[in-house]
Amino acid sequence: MNDPLSHACALLHSVFGFNEFRPGQEEIVRAVLAGENVLAVMPTGSGKSLCYQLPAITRPGLTLVISPLIALMRDQVRALTAAGVAAGSLNSSNEPAENARVMGLLRRGELRLLYVAPERLARPDTVEMLAEAHVSMMAIDEAHCVSQWGHDFRPEYLSLGNLARQIGGRLQTLAFTATADAPTRGDIVEKLFATSPRIFVRSFDRPNLKLAFKPKERSTRQVLSFVQAHQGESGIIYCASRRKVEELAAALVAAGVRALPYHAGLDKAVRDANQDAFQQDDGVVMTATVAFGMGIDKPDVRFVCHADLPANVEAYYQEIGRAGRDGLPADTLTLYGLGDMQLRRLQIEQGESSDERKRIERQRLGALLSLAEAPRCRRQTLLAYFGEPSETCGNCDLCQEGVExxxxxxxxxxxxxxxxxxxxxxxxxxxxxxxxxxxxxxxxxxxxxxxxxxxxxxxxxxxxxxxxxxxxxxxxxxxxxxxxxxxxxxxxxxxxxxxxxxxxxxxxxLTSGAAGKSSRRDRRAAAATIVGDGDTVLLDALKALRTKLARAQNVPAYVVFSDRTLAELATHRPASERAMREIHGVGDAKLERYGAAFLEVIQGAEA
Structure with missing residues (x-):
């Protein structure tokens, strides 16, 4: 099979279990396989990682993946390993045995993807190791961090532009981000690429996400009502302070919700245990500061709630993007009040940024406030901010409930x-x-x-x-x-x-009472999209098996199979491994490892 794209398509099915590319992926993969440098701006949940993972296993050589998020590294390595791909990461949280495994694969030339944080690349021993490792491609995730005009600037990213020269050889460079306006894209090109890359800017639209904003009244009660409308589903609630994280978690637990807190002030062992529970179990609600979720690759988050106003439109878009990454319906709600506006403005004015940076931050906050107080379709308002025209969506609170x-x-x-x-x-x-x-x-x-x-x-x-x-x-x-x-x-x-x-x-x-009713209606619609009423018992049995396997292997539940895969198994009820092979997300390695166990549950339901 001489055609690289044909070979990639075969691996897409045999390794990842996907029958086709998502919109926007194929053109990028084609450019990468052709050896082009690439800057791709793609919304969260659109499958950015596949655009470098698939070429990495299609061609020889080592792909270096640079990410600031240790949790994301860990999750992606787990998912790749479960799919039969030789992948690893080097970071401070690794156990010695894991570092030994990765270094062994690296020395034998068997490693296909190596994940590292940008801080680690400042170490001379890391650069020396990579210079001897035959790195052929460098994929930079969260590339907006290189730009001082981006919403999450990190100075350690500035050294990445020199990495190709330090490692030696011709290093193909790919940069990916979910949010980058024109000035930020220009900054990324200038700082990361020796020559101009091929630039792809994909639609920012996430039609499966329902967008909603509500003025704060009794915010704890509003959050509780929203969560209760999503009973048994995984979700994230973002708070502006550690105290509010813990207060909301306690209020939800008192109401019978399995809620866990996450913020930097908690003991690391507690944070790690809570994050693992969120990843491995169904129906866990995490109340957290915005640091949580940056590296979470959990595809079946069914809702995201902001109990406080986000920092700006880019942060809002990135944070709600952690819901519905499997493409199934997901719900978002943002609560806001005058106190939030005051706090965000105060943070800008008292910050140490330059006057020009503060001016830009004021504009971004103003755009978010305009979205919160929008008189018409929120999706139109949001996409217009990113320079993308659109029709009314029919899937936001203003479209569904109307506004006078x-x-x-x-x-x-x-x-x-x-x-x-x-x-x-x-x-x-x-x-x-x-x-x-x-x-x-x-x-x-x-x-x-x-x-x-x-x-x-x-x-x-x-x-x-x-x-x-x-x-x-x-x-x-x-x-x-x-x-x-x-x-x-x-x-x-x-x-x-x-x-x-x-x-x-x-x-x-809008009256606050409409929020709970709308959310409950949307939840029923989402459930109907996943499986029909006659298949819910089987779906629950498949989820129970997935949880059991995930706990035994100490991996997130989706590493075994995603919600979409379980929904298709419950709906189509394959009777053989050959038939199961046609289900979304079932690759060769997972079929061999899990196929018999899941077929046994399906056959038991048929009996």
Whole structure:
């Protein structure tokens, strides 16, 4: 078989158990097999890793994979090894026996993929070892980390551009990332490639993900309602603080949910045990800071909830992308409030970044706030941020539940009048009290009950005025001085509305009760997509066997078989190993290792 792509397609089926490429993969694999340097921007869950793993086993030589994420290295090595591929990693968490295995394969020239962290490449002994290892290709994951304009800049990535010269020989370079705008892509090309690479920018659309945002009311209750609508499913809840991680985990456990915390303040043994439980067992919910999940390759995460507002659109997109990587329906929910906006802005202003970097971060936060307060399809708003036009999705909260817009010019003028008449010196709660005519101690202390604006907004509830303040802030009509007790002031754009020179449309906030109902409806739809009612008993039996095998081998459950594979087994019920070979995700090595056990369960269900 002389055609490299034909050989690759055969290995795609025999090793990985896939009958075809996912959209966008084949063209990249073809370019890599042709020896081209490549920069590929592909959404999380679209199969970036296959674009270097498949060429690595199609051609001779060693492929060096550079990733900042030890957990991702470990999971990908486990999955490759289970598929019969000689792969390994060198990192600080390895047991001596694992390092010995990897070095043995390396010395014998049998290793096909070697995963290392960029920090390890700063060690002279590592570079010397690689110079003798016949490295033919270097794949750089999370390549946006090389760019100071990227959302997760890491200075250790800057040395990777010189690695080819240090190792010697002609080193084909591939760079992959899920999020990189045009300036970031330019930075990646300049810093990682000696000559211009072939650039692929794939659609950022993840149509299987439902997007939803809700204003915070009683956030713990909102999170609990969302999780309970996904009973028995694996999910991640992201929090802005360690304290909230532990509080939410405790609240979920008290409600009967198997929830575990994860943050840097926990003992390493506890973190590792919790992560392993999340990987190996079904139905575990992880409450975590955003560091968790960066290297998690678990494909069957059915939901991601942000209990606090993410840092920016790129971070939001990357974090929700950890759900539904198997292509099946998954749910996302982001809760946000004015306190979140204040915290994120404060983090930017008090950071040590340059003025230009802070300007960009303000823009990115503003884009996220616009997404949170969007008046129409969220997917359109999100994809437009990445420069991609789209139709309405029908799979976000705004498309499914609708949103009512109204001419908010007069309300905006009332709110801004309250700000101006109080000298632009007060925070939102005081201003809301003035608008609804509430004689609080502070209102009386400053004689603000005598202002013309006192009580002009009594036709609305305090919660409605808070929503109006959030929306005015999101579109840039008002702003807060976070270093002076959160005082509000009116921007130049705001003054144009206040003077009647410009109108503004606002949206009526969706009722919080719709979130739980929508999530429960979507969960039933997702379950129907996986298997029919008559196959759920068999699916549960197959999951139980998978859990048993995964625990015995101390590997994540998906390393045995993914949810999609189990769903197809439950639906198609193959009666032989030959028939099982046609199921998605069943390669030669897994068929030999697990086929008989799963066929026995299927045959037992047929009896």
């Amino acid at each position: 817009l109204f001419d908010g010019t007069i309300d905006a003028q009332k709110a801004m009048s309250a700000i101006v008449r109080t000298g632009e010196r007060f925070g939102m709660e005081h201003l809301v009290a003035i608008l609804i005519g509430d004689l609080t101690d502070n209102v009386q202390k400053f004689n603000h009950e005598k202002l013309p604006t006192f009580g002009v907004g009594k036709d609305r509830k305090a919660a409605e005025w808070r929503s109006i303040f959030r929306q005015l802030s999101a579109v840039g009509l008002i702003a807060q001085d976070l270093l002076e007790h959160g005082r509000w002031w009116v921007t130049d754009d705001g003054w144009r509305v206040l003077k009647g020179e410009q109108k503004i449309e606002l949206r009526k906030d």
